[in-house]
Amino acid sequence: MQLLWSKFSPVFRRFLISYLVILMIPQIAGYASYRASIEAARSSSIENSLKSLSLGKEIIERNLLQVEAFTRQLAVNPDLQNLIAGPKPHDLYNVYGMNRMQRSLSMYSSTNDYLSHFFIHIPNYNAIITPRTVYYRPEHYYAANQLDGMSFEQWHDQILKQPHFNEIIPLRNYKREILGTVLADVPAITFLQSLPLNSFNKPQATIGVMIDQDQMASLTQNIVDQYGGWTLVTDAEGQIIFSLGIEQAEAEQMAQSHRREGNAAETELNVQNVQPGSDGRLLISIQSSQNGWNYMAGIPEKALMTKADQIKQVTLAFTLATIALGLLFGLVLAYRNSAPVYRLLASFREQITDSPDRRGNEYDFLASHINNLIANNDSLKNAMNEQIPLLRDGFIKRLLIGEVYTSLELEVISSQAHISLHSSKGLAGLVKVNGYANPDSEETIHELGVARLLIKQVLTEWNAQLLITDWGTDQIAFACPLDENSLNEAIGRCEKELNTLMEVIYREHRISTTIGTGAAYEVWNDAGRSFDEAKQALDYAIHMGTDHLVRFEDTMKENEMFYYPIESEQRLLNTIKVGEPEEAIRILEQLFLRNLEERELSYEMTQQFIMELKGTFLKLDEPKFKLDASLLEEYKTRVTSIQMTETITSLRAKFKRLTEDICGDFQRRRAGAHADTVSEMICFIQQHYGDANLTIYRIAEHMSKSEKFISQLFKEHTGENLSDYVERVRIDAASNLLHSTGQTIDEIAEATGYNSAHSFRRAFKRVRGISPSVFRKMDVHSG
Structure with missing residues (x-):
């Protein structure tokens, strides 16, 4: 048993012991209740026995009182007075008087069961009168009613001649005449009373009432029948009055024993006494206050405990059932609650290798x-929070120099930098701190840092959604989002407020600034172009020596050169490389708009612009673009075939078609690469679906990409969420196991990567619409 107990985990043992302790608390309370019920049942049985014995005693005493009353009535009976006190008539036997008295006595015998057999001896006539007949010779009466152990002479001298006053002869057998000449032994007691009542020496009449033992004992028959015990009544001298259910020898022994106890200690009358006997019986006794009789009953303890035994059996059965069920539930709950803790411990111990043999409290x-x-985690979170300003500055710089090419990339990077992009329209600008020609000393750099900090604070208070970052030691770049409704009004209001802010900065902090702004952008991908224009506007303002806000539109009138900054060329090449034809064509159209519509370029400048544009497309043969040789030759041929003498419309169309074709090729290559990535993800999931730790984070870690990127990439290529696919793979594998093996639900749940059978059942029903057990039964029936 100890070996089996040691096989369980400490966590399981602690849970089980806790449940067992909780289980024992109601068991202890139940045992106390059981003991109280046993004692109550025992007390109830004893009380019922006492009541039954006491009731028999009361009825016997009441009947005896009626017998005494009967003798007192006879004492004043005129017919009996004439027979015992008056002189003898001439009729020697006085037949008339005797018969009249006999008829009168027959009426008394019907009023009380105890008066069914009695006699009156009249010495005046030496006759005995009974309710049935008149015996003119006592010998005749004695012959029919012999007293066991006593001759006629003894009976005559002791019974008829001696005076008696409420005297009772203890139990003796009478030879009583039954059915004519048949005599039967009838145990009875004899009540004797001499008349008149105050006669002491020479009685004039003697009344004897024979009370059958059966008549008296029937009143205590209930104790014998119900409990299988015995009853015994003795007089004050310890002589047996009657007994029932007990042998004569044992009855005499009990009577003598009780007599000795009565002599040894003075006992109060009518006191009920209950004490255990030596033979497994409970001895109950009551001493009468009327005549000193002792009423005793011996009741077996087993009979008294019948109800208690029933309670004991029911309680024992219920207790055993409760303990069995409680132990079963304790085992189930202990396993259910300890299993997650044990798995958690196992996971920790797999990762922690500093003290593998360490033993201690699992919870600690x-x-x-x-x-x-x-x-x-808090440290990592704090470290990441410390990196957020750097990520924010990095994102803003990439946005302003045009290194964000797709909307997906824009969304992923902005979320990592905790930047919320509310509006896609905006205005890029560049603020320069004036007055520092050569910021090369440490003091100057420090002053410029303070100035930049104050300017950024003022700009942030003006618009909290403003994207701000340092641009060199004396410049601050920003992107100001504009309202979606009226772009021109929003631009005018923004430029007006920026002029006001310049005045505030100078008035409050004595910092002179110059701001250059580019043309508004309508999509975030065009913010780089607006910032390039802002830099040109600021350069123009510095060249002109102005200290106010300068717009890019203000410089265009003075500029006769074509517009094709290196940043625009780089954005165009990068956009083509990532296969975004809409964005590439938008940049291309913007270049044609700025040079051939908004500017009045000379023919030579126009040709120069087209040459630069052709040179941009010829740069696609660089190794970093990785174009196929055949496609590269085709594109180079198409680029060189473009003639500068063609119309603007033709040039636009050719460059547009060329851009679409090249972007399409890059897009197909990117789609193939993405398809390979998705295939690798699917293969990884198929191999590791049984790992409960397989999450999107784990997959992203394996692919060396961000969680958001792989989730969106998988959704774009398969039309299914990545988490739903993992769940579907697991459920498909579980379905196969349910079909082909006899493993339990818990085993299949663990084999398919679920931490518990409960979560597995929920997932299975969510995917299949039915529970695993029903699915298995359906498969059995279909087979």
Whole structure:
């Protein structure tokens, strides 16, 4: 047993012991209740026996009182007075008087069961009168009613001649005449009373009432029948009055024993006494206050405990059932609650290699390492929060120089930098701190840092959604989002407020600034173009020596050169490389708009612009673009075939078609690369779906890409969420196991990467619409 107990994990044992302790608490309370019920049942049985014995005693005493009353009535009976007190008539036997008295006595015998057999001896006539007949010779009566152990002479001298006053002869057998000449032994007691009542020496009449033992004992028959015990009544001298259910010898022994106890201690009358006997019986006794009789009953303890035994059996059965069920539930709950903790411990111990043999309290182990995890997570979170300003500045710089090419990339990077892009329209600008020609000393750099900080604070208070970053030691770049409704009004309001801010900065901080702004952009991908224009506007303002806001539109009138900054060329090439034809064509159209519509270029400048544009497309033969040789030759041929003498419309159309074709080729190559990435993800999931730790983070870590990127990429290529696909793979594998193996639900759940059977059942029903057990039964029936 100890070996089996040691096989369970400590966590399981602690849970089980806790449940067992909880289970024992109601068992202890139940045992106390059981003992109280046993004692109550025993007390109830004893009380019922006492009541039954006491009731028999009361009825016997009441009947005896009626017998005494009967003798007092006879004492004043005129017919009996004439027979015992008056002189003898001439009729020697006085037949008339005797018969009249006999008829009168027959009426008394019907009023009380105890008066069914009695006699009156009249010495005046030496006759005995009974309710049935008149015996003119006592010998005749005695012959029909012999007293066991006593001759006629003894009976005559002791019974008829001696005076008696409420005297009772203890139990003796009478030879009583039954059915004519048949005599039967009838045990009875004899009540004797001499008349008149105050006669002491020479009685004039003697009344004897024979009370059958059966008549008296029937009143206590209930104790014998119900409990299988015995009853015994003795007089004050310890002589047996009657007994029932007990042998004569045992009855005499009990009577003598009780007599000795009565002599040894003075006992109060009518006191009920209950004490255990030596033979497994409970001895109950009541001493009468009327005549000193002792009423005793011996009741077997087993009979008294019948109800208690029933309670005991029911309680024992219920207790055993409760313990069995409680133990079963304790085992189930202990396993259910300890299994997650055990798995968690196993996961921790797999990752922690500093003390593999360490033994201790599992909860302390978990608490310490979870605290370490929380602390490390907080540290990592704080470190990441410290990096957020750097990420924010990096994102703003990439946005302003045009290194963000797709909307997906824009969304991913902005979310990582905690930047919310509310509006796609805006205005890029560049602020320069004036007055520092050569910021090369440490003091100058420090002053410029303070100035930039104050300017950024003022700009942020003006518009909290403003994207701001340092641009060199004396410049600040920004992108100001504009309202979606009226772009021109929003631009005018923004430029007006920027002029006001310049005045505020100078008035409050004595910092002179110059601001250059580019033309508004309508999509975030065009913010780089607006910032390039802002730099040109600021350069123009510095060249002109102005200290106010200068717009890019203000410089165009003075500029006769074509517009094709290196940043625009780089954005065009990068956009083509990532296969975004809409964005590439938008940049291309913007270049044609700025040079051939908004500017009045000379023919030579126009040709120069077309030459630069052709040179841009010829740069696609660089190794970093990785075009196929055949396609590269085709594109180079198409580029060189473009003649500068063609119309603007033709040039636009050719460059547009060329851009679409090249972007299409890059797009197909990118789609193939993405398809390979998705295939690799699917292969990884198929191999590791049984790992409960397989998450999107784990997949992204394996692919060396961000979670958001792989989720969106998988959704674009398959039309299915990545998490839904992982769940579907697991459920498909579980379905195969349900069909082909006899493994339990718990085993299949663990084999397919679920932490518990409960979560597995929920997932299975969510995918299949039915529970795993029903699915298995359906498969069996279909087979």
